[in-house]
Amino acid sequence: xxxxxxxxxxxxxxxxxxxxxxxxxxxxxxxxxxxxxxxxxxxxxxxxxxxxxxxxxxxxxxxxxxxxxxxxxxxxxxxxxxxxxxxxxxxxxxxxxxxxxxxxxxxxxxxxxxxxxxxxxxxxxxxxxxxxxxxxxxxxxxxxxxxxxxxxxxxxxxxxxxxxxxxxxxxxxxxxxxxxxxxxxxxxxxxxxxxxxxxxxxxxxxxxxxxxxxxxxxxxxxxxxxxxxxxxxxxxxxxxxxxxxxxxxxxxxxxxxxxxxxxxxxxxxxxxxxxxxxxxxxxxxx
Amino acid sequence: xxxxxxxxxxxxxxxxxxxxxxxxxxxxxxxxxxxxxxxxxxxxxxxxxxxxxxxxxxxxxxxxxxxxxxxxxxxxxxxxxxxxxxxxxxxxxxxxxxxxxxxxxxxxxxxxxxxxxxxxxxxxxxxxxxxxxxxxxxxxxxxxxxxxxxxxxxxxxxxxxxxxxxxxxxxxxxxxxxxxxxxxxxxxxxxxxxxxxxxxxxxxxxxxxxxxxxxxxxxxxxxxxxxxxxxxxxxxxxxxxxxxxxxxxxxxxxxxxxxxxxxxxxxxxxxxxxxxxxxxxx
Numbered sequence: 001x002x003x004x005x006x007x008x009x010x011x012x013x014x015x016x017x018x019x020x021x022x023x024x025x026x027x028x029x030x031x032x033x034x035x036x037x038x039x040x041x042x043x044x045x046x047x048x049x050x051x052x053x054x055x056x057x058x059x060x061x062x063x064x065x066x067x068x069x070x071x072x073x074x075x076x077x078x079x080x081x082x083x084x085x086x087x088x089x090x091x092x093x094x095x096x097x098x099x100x101x102x103x104x105x106x107x108x109x110x111x112x113x114x115x116x117x118x119x120x121x122x123x124x125x126x127x128x129x130x131x132x133x134x135x136x137x138x139x140x141x142x143x144x145x146x147x148x149x150x151x152x153x154x155x156x157x158x159x160x161x162x163x164x165x166x167x168x169x170x171x172x173x174x175x176x177x178x179x180x181x182x183x184x185x186x187x188x189x190x191x192x193x194x195x196x197x198x199x200x201x202x203x204x205x206x207x208x209x210x211x212x213x214x215x216x217x218x219x220x221x222x223x224x225x226x227x228x229x230x231x232x233x234x235x236x237x238x239x240x241x242x243x244x245x246x247x248x249x250x251x252x253x254x255x256x257x258x259x260x261x262x263x264x265x266x267x268x269x270x271x272x273x274x275x276x277x278x279x280x281x282x283x284x285x286x
Numbered sequence: 287x288x289x290x291x292x293x294x295x296x297x298x299x300x301x302x303x304x305x306x307x308x309x310x311x312x313x314x315x316x317x318x319x320x321x322x323x324x325x326x327x328x329x330x331x332x333x334x335x336x337x338x339x340x341x342x343x344x345x346x347x348x349x350x351x352x353x354x355x356x357x358x359x360x361x362x363x364x365x366x367x368x369x370x371x372x373x374x375x376x377x378x379x380x381x382x383x384x385x386x387x388x389x390x391x392x393x394x395x396x397x398x399x400x401x402x403x404x405x406x407x408x409x410x411x412x413x414x415x416x417x418x419x420x421x422x423x424x425x426x427x428x429x430x431x432x433x434x435x436x437x438x439x440x441x442x443x444x445x446x447x448x449x450x451x452x453x454x455x456x457x458x459x460x461x462x463x464x465x466x467x468x469x470x471x472x473x474x475x476x477x478x479x480x481x482x483x484x485x486x487x488x489x490x491x492x493x494x495x496x497x498x499x500x501x502x503x504x505x506x507x508x509x510x511x512x513x514x515x516x517x518x519x520x521x522x523x524x525x526x527x528x529x530x531x532x533x534x535x536x537x538x539x540x541x542x543x544x545x546x547x548x549x550x551x552x553x554x555x556x557x558x559x560x561x562x563x564x565x566x567x568x
Contacts, residue, residue, distance in 0.1 A: 016374055023368070024385045027442070031388070033410055034400050046406070049413035056413065103296035112289035122296070125304040127555055131503045131524045132544045135531050136307030136314075159299025189288050218393040220506050221524075225532060236395040243399050243510050250403060257396045268391040269384065275391075276450060 032057050034261075038066055038254035045250050066251035070259070076230050078256060081238040085260075088153045088223075088234060089216040095158045096212050097205060103159075104167035105193050109179070119168075126161045131221065138225050152226040153234065157216060163208050170204035171197055207278030210271060217264055235260045311541045319538035326538070333542030343543065345518050346526040349433060353522060354501040356437045362493050364445045366486075369452035383453075386446035394443070398510040401439045402426065405511075426512055429519040436507050436520060444500075448493045455489030456482070491561045499554055502547070523547050 033056070037045045040059035048055040070078040106112070107119050137156060138147075146152040174197060182192045198205070220236045228237065239260060242253040268275055315333055319326045337343045368386060372379060389397060404410040405425035412422040425435045459482065467477045505524040508514060514521040514529070527547065531540035 016371065016376065020371060020376065020382055024382060027385045027389065027446075030400050030404060030410075030442075033404070034396075037403075046408040049408060049410055051417040052413050056410075099295040099299065102292045106289045106292035110289040110292065115289075118293070118297075121305075122300055125300055125308075127552060128304070128308055128548060129499070129503055129551055131505065131527070132311075132548045132551075133304065133307055135527070135537060135540050135544060136311035137303060138531075139310065139314075139537065140303070140307050155299075156303035159296045159303070161300065164296060189292075214391060218395070220393070220395050221528070224509075236393055239395050239399060240510055243402065244513075253399060253403075257399055261392050261396050264391050264393070265388055268388070272380075272384065276387075 031261075034254055034257055038251065038258045039063065040251070041065065042249065042251040045254070066255040067259075070252050070255050076233075078238065078259065080231075081233050081235045082259065084150075084153075084232060085217060085235040088150065089213050091150075091154045092157045092216040093209050093213045095154070096160055096163060097209055099158050100160050100163035100208070101167055101198070101201075101205065102193075104164045104171055105197060107164065108168045108171035109176075110189070122161045122164060126165075134221060134225060137222075141226060146226075148227050148229040148232050150227075150232065153223055153232070156222075157212075157219075160212070163212070166208060167201070167204060170201055174200050203274060203277065206271065206274045210267070210275050211278050213267075214264060311544060314538050315541035315545050317538045319536075319541075321535035321537055329538070333539045334546070336539060337543050337546060342518065342521060342526060346521045346523050349518075349520060350502060350504070350522045353433055353437060353504060354498055356434065357440050357501045358494060358497045360437065361441050361445055361448060361497055362490070364441055365448035365493060366452050366490070368445060368449040369456055372449070372453060373456050383446075383450075386449055388446070389443045390447045392443070394506040395510065397439065397443050398507045401442075401507075402511045405435055427516060429517050432512055432516060432520045436504070436511070439507060440501070440504070444497075448497065451489050451493055452486065455486045459485045495554060495557065495561070499551055502551060502554070 036057050036059055039062055041061055041063055044060060048060065103122075107115065141147060141152045141156070144151075178200070179192045179196050182196045183189075187195065218236065219234070220240065223234045223237050224240065227233065233241070235256075239253065239256045242249060242256060246252070314326070316328060316330060317326045318329045318332070372382060376382060406412070407422070407424070407427070411425065415422055424431060426432050463481050463485075464477055467481060472480070503524050504522050505528065508520050508522055508525045509528070512520040514525055523543070524547070527540050527543045530536050530543065
């Protein structure tokens, strides 16, 4: 009975899309509510929540006041925290690309005594979660006099064993002949690394850079401990201070959340292909 | 030596900011070391014994286990279900995948903040409940609902990540296996339990173990949404360690508790390696 099975298939498909549609709604709604709340006066935020209607999601007196106030706060406007986060995340990403790619290359290609032992030692540090490291690392940077400095936010996060591991895997798959040709042409190891290995590893490097940038942008526990002062505060710590200290300014809190979310979400949507690859790479190979 | 030049920056970083601090922490976990007083006195195992007898530590350990157990069950099931849904040759796959994945790339601080307001007594979820004619719930203000509320939020945030791992696992299963099974007359349910599930084992182990380890380290939502309350009902290990170290400045005791956390995580990691080594090959 072909018609019946077609009917059945249509029913199955409809159920599938209904389920997916409902779930997607549950995943998107908090973002819509966040955005809508950031664009209305404080008094309106909870006003149209009960009962739910289109008014819950469309500001009734649309205003950018919370964003204007956010970027005019004293002693530091919110742009200060945005700058701190961008500066720290870009520094971590750039330095960590260079340092870990160099180390990964040494492990992938160069012969030296103790290579596998050293590699194992590097990797074993991955087992220790940051939450365990937080206290001793704080004491360490305190003894360096680095509390409330950019160094404290950047330098401990440059060397990254997971990055060394992933990039090494990738470098090993580049045909050796390419490098040997370059070496015969008179390239040094550094030259071969720059002119052969790097250009052939762009997808892996982009994926790693995205993972590092996001990790730095989202980091909370460490900046909360290491740089709580208003001057060096990063965006996540600033939002947390709205929640735990200011408490009642939900309009500012929502606007700040939108500012913290947009750049990363936009970058993700543009670079999704690399990002997903990075996740799968760190997921299944790591 | 060339290799030394390539390795030096990473090696210095890992020594200085990973290996040395861990060694140092192990040392101070055997000391009575407070940032408020200049002297450190060696006290042997006293900090560890104190944790053993500390009622708040026990509550924190129990809550962490409860949170982890609940989260991992719900999250793994949900991620697998989503991956199977999206595997059904869905039009607009990229859109659905992105929708579930956006919370993964949203910071936990933002997610916790927005959900705190959604759980508010006049927040979005109570609005939804009363629109549906249901009675409002206290959510984070209740000792019985606060921890499950954190679980729900965490599933919402992370399920997209684990779904992607399952999707990658599903895509790695060759279509020919299903085709030859269909020729042999297996039902869809049989091919799901006999082919899909066993071959997803590796992905599932990853999802369970990584999920468990990351659940064990929950901190940010507790810090922002509940401060460990109400009545210690969301007091978890990392938050208790943080509070001991950075509100009471008892670094020795906090370090000892960190090592207990590390021991738990190590056991879980070893279990992961053990399970990953025995994979099914078809």
